[in-house]
Amino acid sequence: MSYSPDNALIIQSDRTVLLDVHAANAEQAQVAIAPFAELVKSPEHIHTYQLSPLSIWNARAAGMAVTDMVAALEENAKYPMPESVAQELETMGQRYGLAVLRQHREQGLVLMVVDEALAEQLQRHEQVGPLLGERFSGIEFAIALAHRGSLKQALLAAGYPAEDLAGYVTGDALTLSLREKTLSGQPFSLRSYQQKAADLFYQSGHAKGGSGVIVLPCGAGKTMVGMATMAEIQQHTLILTSNLTSVRQWRRELLDKTSLTEDHIAEYSGDRKATGPVTLATYQILTYRAHKDEEFRHLGLFDQQDWGLIIYDEVHLLPAPVFRITATLQARRRLGLTATLIREDGHEGDVFSLIGPKRYDVPWRDLETQGFIATAHCTEIRIPQPEDWQMDYAMAPRRQQFRIAAENPRKLEVVKTLLEKEAGHRILIIGEYISQLKSIAALVDFPLITGTTSQADREKIYGAFRQGDVSGLVLSRVGNFALDLPDADVLIQVSGKYGSRQEEAQRLGRILRPKQTGNNAQFYTLVSSRTCEEDFAQHRQLFLTEQGYRYQIEVLT
Amino acid sequence: MARTSDISLLTTVDEGLSFVTVDQLKKLLPLLPKSVKATRKADLVAAIATQLTGKSLKKLWQGLDEIQQAVVAEAVHVTNGTYAAGPFIAKYGQKPSWGTYGSYSYRAEPSLLQLFFLPTGTYGSGLHMPITMQLELQAYVPEPKPLALNTLEHPPSGFKVVDNYYDYKNRRPVSQERDVEVRLCETERLAQQDLQAVLRLVNLGKVSVSDKTLMPTKATLKAMASVIQGEDYYTEADAEPDLDYLDPIGTIKPLAWTMLLQASGLTILEGKKLKLSKAGQKALTASPEKTLKTLWKKWLKTTILDELRRVDNIKGQTGKGKRGLTAVAGRRSVIVQGLMDCPVGKWVTYDDLQDYLVASSQTFEVSRYPEHLYISDSNYGRLYDAGGYWSILETVYTRCFLFEYVATLGLVDIAYVPPSDAPQDELSNFWGGDDLSFLSRYDGLLALRLTPLGAFCLGLTTDYTAPELTTDTTLRVLPNLDIVLTGQPLQPTESMIMDTFTQQTSDAVWKLDRETALKAAADGHSLTEFQTFLTEASADGLPNTVQQFFEDCLERTTSVQDRGLARLIECKDKTLAALIANDSRTKKFCYLAGDCHLVVPTEKETRFRTALRKVGYTLPLG
Known part of the structure; x- marks a missing residue:
């Protein structure tokens, strides 16, 4: 098979599958591989899937044959599929179901393997062996309840994933239903x-x-x-x-x-x-x-x-x-x-x-398109450091350079300019270093919440923000997670935890909740130019770019 | 064009006839229009001479067949009364009839043609047409047909060959006919792409040659073969396992490029590795046709390789035979003259080109002493018979030059077959020739076609518009700096570009990273060129993050400059260092570095020392 331009899949020997979303047969390919390939990245143009053991075993568990997986890949492949991928699919697919965990009425938790050879192999395995209990028969082992998780981990590492059919304990009953109308009187249903x-x-x-x-x-x-x-x-x-x-x-x-x-x-x-x-x-x-x-x-x-x-x-x-x-x-x-x-x-x-x-x-962008989360515009603003600051940066030990760059005083001017530009919006300013945040809070007259702010004060300030009594907040990393401020639509990130992709994504998440009006959000990240902060910023943005977000880079002089 | 000596050695018919023996004169008598009875030589000469003029002469001329008339016409109008067999046969494709020859010369029966060409009495000068006869014949003998190079609209098609072998199982000789398919290689575009590829390969430090012979190593040949377009003319597939009795063909293009680059001065040899010279670095970004023209011109003059050395079966080239070999530039210039007569875009078979060269007497000799060269065995295989107008030596040399260098440079497209399938009639005339699958790996060259690039390089045209090198490849450049191949597989050159500037992270994905890009820039590769390549190959243009990546890299490549070597001077204390660094006499030649050190650029060192003495200090030689 040679190059097929209309096909959408690029199958790579490392078992990743790239899907060209612009290809004529992209939709068909997407449907074909969804049962056994795991979506890893979904930037615009190209989505990346992984043929992981887990995804293949899940497909096998759902009754899909390995030959069907190989056929699905081959039918949609843009270039010939590497031989090794088909072989690995075959190998991995065959391993599914060779070991099964079941709850036995009398014997308790039991690991059952397909044949005695595998039983012997697992019994001698460094990680699996110690977790196996009494051998009831050639192919059955008793498993201590406490080892259920560890054994699954060990079997996964050994390449013989256990199909866990032991089920779950039944907890105490709780009668619970979802309301059709919330307590606050809003209609409610699941999306x-x-x-x-x-x-x-x-x-x-x-x-x-x-x-x-x-x-x-x-x-x-x-x-x-x-x-x-x-x-x-x-x-x-x-x-x-x-x-x-x-x-x-x-x-x-x-x-x-x-x-x-x-x-x-x-x-x-x-x-x-x-x-x-x-x-x-x-x-x-x-x-x-x-x-x-x-x-x-x-x-x-x-x-x-x-x-x-x-x-x-x-x-x-x-x-x-x-x-x-x-x-x-x-x-x-x-x-x-x-x-x-x-x-x-x-x-x-x-x-x-x-x-x-x-x-x-x-993919984040899918929900954005459907209007379930706000449309975010990401902008990286590169700000030069004052000359003396740049010199301090240059002379500082490497470990301290990041902080110097992060606390570039010219970021304050930019924050002020952005606040003027985004006047009327609900703004979060978020950063890593308390001293910097304090300066900003003093400059822009927004309440500051850090780790030392008591829970009661936090709730009060968040409440004030939700009510619209304050138009902006300055937050330390306490604002990274689980902060429900639906109306916030502008976030200015003045500094961060080095190159954390997760932090970048979580911070963007603060402004993604759907808005009452507009449904647009602006995410600004301030970076000192000609410093290591640029490199960290590039790494931070990886997750979001892989979700399809585009960063605009503005370079200030 | 004068093709033979301008001075005729024979003036009158009588003079010529006087050098003919009586027996031979008597044999001429029956050929005359009127019967003659004479026995004495003087009578015979007079009688024959009388009929070799006027109406009798015309009648005799009319009695000649067409080819014999052509011989006369050539002698009268072109060759000043002489007959040169080689050029004549090359032009007309056949020999004229000079009569019949028996086992003994007395049994020979001359044809009419012998009446027109008479001996001169000078040993070794052959037969000539007397001047008086020439003048008389000029009145009615028409001009011979002009010499023309045969051309074809289409290259030769396949042909059949017969394999003869002995079937030992059934104990009988077998003749098997099979079709030989002619391969075409359109070289013009390939050469331009290959040039970039091989230059880049050199730039990557992957081209090694012997520092003595300048021949590439096996690894280099392999590397070259992997980057050139469409591989070599012959590939491993041509070495069929069931035909292991055939001699290996070996490489052509990869070796040619290595030698061409070395001859051109675009590379310099450092140890055993080739590096790009300044000109070579420029050529990376220059238009390929100009570089190819440079390569061509330099190759015509180069002495780093005698193409005959590429013919492994001609032995003795490094021994006694070496002294007899002629200068390569002279040989090449003859072939180039022939190429210049080829019309652009028309196919010319090799045989026709060779005939044209011989017919127009544009010949050369490869060796003054061909007997010092041999095939197979130095005792029996000596090439005594490889002299004359054109022999297997000239053939093999011309084929090598055309196939390996002219075609590789894109000057001619070629049609060829595997050398073992090429007709080897001439080779079998030489001792040991039958044992060879072929004389040279170039024997399969059947025809060539001058390309517009060829016309440009030969100086036949002054302008050349290169065929556009379209980038078919579609790459998707993603905001996370990944580059994904979604179109046609990359061409070797494109792969090299990607390998130079990016990190390949999986089969179809490359990652832009600053360190790799900066390293490439430091090695002399152009980031701007790469950006252009990506932009052209990218289906959607470059995302903002990628554009910024390039801007950052470009800024960083110019932020630190190499200003050459310098000397570091340590002063006793920082006040002295400050004094020297600020004194009007020395400050122009040094820079303060830290507290107590000065940096003096090497080129300013002498002036610094002089100025330092004026300040009142001296710098002992380190």
Whole structure:
């Protein structure tokens, strides 16, 4: 087969598949590979899919034959498909279902493998072997309940993913329904993609569902997906979030849009340590310990109730101790919610194996086109440093250069100019360095919220912003996540945490919630020219450009 | 054009007849229109001479056949009474009949033609037409047909060859006929693309040659073959595994480019690696046709390689035979003259071109002592018979020059077959020739066609418009600095450009990164050129982030400049350093570096030392 210009797929030997969205057969190709390829990036022109073991096993689980996958790729390939890809598909596809986890009525959790040879191989495997219990027969092993997660991780690493059909424990019942009209009197219904995400997660209660991650842009209503899932499962639920503000937002939303009342919702935080049918907690409280040699005293929360569902909000922030405990919670349904499944520490794989596979993802720009999130215009403004500042930058040790560049005093002038330009809009100014933020807050006369601002003060200021009493806020990194300020439509990022793609995306997310009017948002990022900040900015923007956002670069002189 | 000596050695018919023996004169008698009875030589001469003039002469001329009349016409109007067999046969394609010859000379029977050409009495000067006869014949013998180069609208089509071999299984000789397909190579556009590719390959430091013979290494030939368009004229596919008795053909184009570059001065040899000279660097961005013309002109004069050395089967070239080899520039100029007579856009078979050169006496000799060269075996295979007007040596040399250099440079398109399928009639006349699959890898050259680029390089035209090198490739340049191939696969040159300026991250994706781009710029590659390439190849233009990437890189390439070598001077203390750096006599020649150091550019060192002495200090030689 030679070059076929109308076909849309470029299949690469590293098992990535590029989809040329302008090709004549792009739509057909997209449909053909969707069942077994995972969308990784979706910038304009070219979307990138990955043929991962997980995506292939998911397709196999859904009954798709490997030959059909190969045929789908070949039919839509622009260039001849590398031999190795077909072979790897074959190999990986065949491995699916060779190991199955089942719940046996008498023997408890059992790992069943396809033949004795594999059983012997796994028993001798360095990671898998120790997790295997008594061997009932040539192909069956008893598995300790606590090892369910670790074993799945180990089997995945060994290349023999377990099909987990052991199901989930049934938690305590909770009657919950979504309101058709919110408490505040607004009509409410799930958007189609929210319902689809919840359905894909739950899979009508089948053992193949019930664990996984939903990836949706900020402002696209991940909380709604969480609530929809709760409504489908109808069991006690533990909701873990990144901070107290988020806890309050969840509470607000649950009360506003579900049949739950105050009595049903408990808050397990530094202030109050209550549990209830629906318990809201933060990662911080779970991982709190007075001394580093101490045990994590609040991890017991996971066992305090018979949870039927655990929701991990902002799952990309999941701290290591919660990962570990999650490995022992494989019998409970687990839902991860995030906008950016990127971890700068590279632990995305752990999220997949312990929380579950990505169940639903949608390109940010798709939702923007449909009007579910605001249309964002991203602009990078490059600002030269004053000469003496530039000299300080040049003479500083490399580690300090970033901060000097980030705190370029001329950024203040630019902030002021932007505020004049965006007068009448609801503006967030967000940055990394408190001293810089204080200068800006003093200059523009906006309230400043940092980590030291008490929760009560934060709520007050956020409330004032929501009410329109203040037109802008200056935020430190506390504003990065889970901050629901729907009317904010301009964000000025004056500094950031080096090259964090996730932070860039989360910050953009602050202004993506659909607007009452206009539905446009402006995202400005201020960068000192001729400094390392340019390089970091380029890296920060990667995730968003891969989601289809275009940055305009303005160079000031 | 005078093709033979202007001085005729024979004036009258009587004079010529006087050098003919009586027996031969008697054999001429029956050929005369009127019968003659004479026995004494003087009577015979007088009788024959009487009939070799006036009406009898005309009658005799009319009695000649067409080809014999052509011989007379050539002698009367062109060759001053002489007959040169080589050029004549080349022009008319056949020999004239001079009579019949038996086993013994006394049995020979002359034809009418012998009455027109008589001996001169001078040893080795052959037969001449007497001047008086020439003058008389000029009155009615028409001018011979003018010499013309045969041209074709289309290249030769395929032909059949017969393979003869012995079937040992069935114990019988077998003759098998098969079709040979003629291959075409249109070189004009390829040469322009190849030039850029090979220059870039040199620039990447991937071209190594022997520092003694200047011949490329095997790795270089392989690298060259991988970047040139459409590969070499012959590829590995031509070395069929079931035909392992055939001699290997070897490389042509990759070697040609290596030699052409070396001869042109676009490269310089550093150790065993070729590097681009300043001219070579310029050529990277110059219009290819001008560079090709330069390469062509330089090659005509180069002595780095005698093309005959590329003919492996002609042995003795580095031994005794070397002394007899003629200067290559002279040989090339003869072939170039022939090429200049080729019309642009018309096919000319190699055989016709060779005949044309011989017929017009534009010949050369490869060796003054061909017997010092040999085929196969130095005892038996010596090329005694490779002298004369044009021999296998001249053929093989011309073919090599045309195939390997003229075609590679894009001056001619060529039609060719595998050398083992080419007719080898002449080779079999030489001892050992039968054992060879072919004499040279160039034997398959069948025909050529002068291209507009060829006419430009030969100076036949002053202007040349290169065929537009369209960029078919469609690349998608993404805002995240990824470049994705979505169109036709990249051409080798394009691949090299991408490899030079970007990092390939997967089969169809390249990543722009500053370090790679800056390294390419430091190596002399043009970022602007690359940006232009991307813009042209990109279906949607470059995103703002990518444009900014280029602007940043371009700024960074000019932000730090190399100002040459300098000497670092350390002063005893910072006040002295400040004094020297600020003194009106020395400050023009040095710069303060840090507290106690001065930097003196090497070219200002002498003046600095002089000025320093005037300030009252001296700088001991380091």
